[in-house]
Amino acid sequence: MDATGIRTIAELDEIHSALHPVLRDLSTNGRVVVLGSVPDPDDHHQAAAQQALEGFVRSLGKELGKGRTAQLVRLRPAAEAEAEPPTVVAEGTDGTDGVAEVEGATDARPAPAPTPVAVGGGATRTVRTGTVRLGVVPALDDPPAGPVVTPVTALPAPVAEPARATGGTDTAEALRSTFRFLLSPRSAYVSGQVITLDPALPTTGAGATGTDPHVPADPAHPLAGRTALVTGAARGIGATVARTLARDGAHVVLLDVPQSEPELSALAESLGGRALPLDITAPDAGDAIVAALPCDLDVLVHNAGITRDRRLVNMPADRWRPVLDVNLASVLRTTDHLLASGAVRAGGRVVATASIAGIAGNTGQTNYAASKAGVIGMVRSLAPRAAAEYGVTVNAVAPGFIETRMTAAIPLVIREAGRRMNSLSQGGLPEDVAETVAWFADPGSGAVNGQVVRVCGQSLLGA
Numbered sequence: 001m002d003a004t005g006i007r008t009i010a011e012l013d014e015i016h017s018a019l020h021p022v023l024r025d026l027s028t029n030g031r032v033v034v035l036g037s038v039p040d041p042d043d044h045h046q047a048a049a050q051q052a053l054e055g056f057v058r059s060l061g062k063e064l065g066k067g068r069t070a071q072l073v074r075l076r077p078a079a080e081a082e083a084e085p086p087t088v089v090a091e092g093t094d095g096t097d098g099v100a101e102v103e104g105a106t107d108a109r110p111a112p113a114p115t116p117v118a119v120g121g122g123a124t125r126t127v128r129t130g131t132v133r134l135g136v137v138p139a140l141d142d143p144p145a146g147p148v149v150t151p152v153t154a155l156p157a158p159v160a161e162p163a164r165a166t167g168g169t170d171t172a173e174a175l176r177s178t179f180r181f182l183l184s185p186r187s188a189y190v191s192g193q194v195i196t197l198d199p200a201l202p203t204t205g206a207g208a209t210g211t212d213p214h215v216p217a218d219p220a221h222p223l224a225g226r227t228a229l230v231t232g233a234a235r236g237i238g239a240t241v242a243r244t245l246a247r248d249g250a251h252v253v254l255l256d257v258p259q260s261e262p263e264l265s266a267l268a269e270s271l272g273g274r275a276l277p278l279d280i281t282a283p284d285a286g287d288a289i290v291a292a293l294p295c296d297l298d299v300l301v302h303n304a305g306i307t308r309d310r311r312l313v314n315m316p317a318d319r320w321r322p323v324l325d326v327n328l329a330s331v332l333r334t335t336d337h338l339l340a341s342g343a344v345r346a347g348g349r350v351v352a353t354a355s356i357a358g359i360a361g362n363t364g365q366t367n368y369a370a371s372k373a374g375v376i377g378m379v380r381s382l383a384p385r386a387a388a389e390y391g392v393t394v395n396a397v398a399p400g401f402i403e404t405r406m407t408a409a410i411p412l413v414i415r416e417a418g419r420r421m422n423s424l425s426q427g428g429l430p431e432d433v434a435e436t437v438a439w440f441a442d443p444g445s446g447a448v449n450g451q452v453v454r455v456c457g458q459s460l461l462g463a
Helices: 010-019 044-064 171-182 236-247 258-270 285-292 317-340 356-360 366-390 412-420 430-441
Strands: 031-037 069-075 114-118 124-128 193-197 227-231 251-256 274-277 297-302 344-353 393-399 452-455
Touching: 010 044, 031 044, 031 171, 044 069, 069 171, 171 193, 171 430, 193 452, 227 236, 236 251, 236 258, 236 297, 236 430, 251 258, 258 274, 274 285, 285 317, 297 317, 297 430, 317 344, 317 366, 344 366, 344 430, 356 366, 356 393, 356 452, 366 393, 366 452, 393 430, 430 452
Parallel strands: 031 069, 069 193, 227 251, 227 297, 251 274, 297 344, 344 393, 393 452
Antiparallel strands: 114 124
């Protein structure tokens, strides 16, 4: 739904009139994505209407059930004025092929009847409603003032990503990688999220000219020719992230503590990558990473993390300090060093790992929650400056209950409660986190910056 034009409370009625008739037809594992605008600080009526969309989408995500998800994607105002119609390939979420709107495409399903839908400003536009399992971004060269439900037809061949100009990208291109992710099975454990896109962001560093030579021609392998470093990569989520980035074509460098070298080396060899046994908290870790890299980095994934749980009243300093050192201080030091040394290329991606514990807090985890909240603070502060100075984006994933060896050791009752305390009523998998990291790392995700996306099935904890 395109709701970028909604500016008044009265126009919010259009959300109900457009979605109410079609939600019962939304397939199992279906997707709802609402396209909105960033609230305008100079127009409190528009700000109220657009902020209302956030409450709507978060509530809808909790109502849908059956593996269905809802997201709100906001565009910054400058982006909306230069929109062009994108072609989005959407993979099927129910075991079928995806669907997208393409001129000349055919579909074995009967086409739903056209239905007039009121749009912002009182105008009426005829759109097709009914089968809305998957859709495409509305044609944005003539953006409607209010919501539109787009038709669905057949799946086109993948479209190669065009090269991006130095000063930013158009809205169609900015939306493409995000909608490809949100409309696919890869976002299965992401729901109720608000993601802001800024197509005006530069994609190369200050003073660079020309287009980014590293944008791949093959969208099936978007990281081909790129190098990615993953910390905490010997096992668990880190190992899955490494496998996923390698699947997407990246040459992976896997970093973990020296004690894990056998596992680390075996995984690196299986992926055609390189193992880097290293204590990430060492003062010279940044220099050691630069010296060991085969070339400059395109993707830096901070996944290394530890827990030392205990209530604060029972927590000695030797259980407090190591958690902050590994989970936060090393992330800050390493990122600062690699950016300042130029080891991360213009057009690169930094992806950190936060946690819903850093958003909502958690009993017995004051140290862990502090470290993960600190990661969120780093992302929000560093992201705009890293984009302006280095042409690098900075984002974070915030996992919820993810099925790993660590969670398998939790007592059964507590473990089952953790699984069920979200809108999808199930635990997530390391692959869910890895796919979100891969979306952040995608060369087409340059408009995604400063975002913290929860991979938690829309946990009942936190916002």
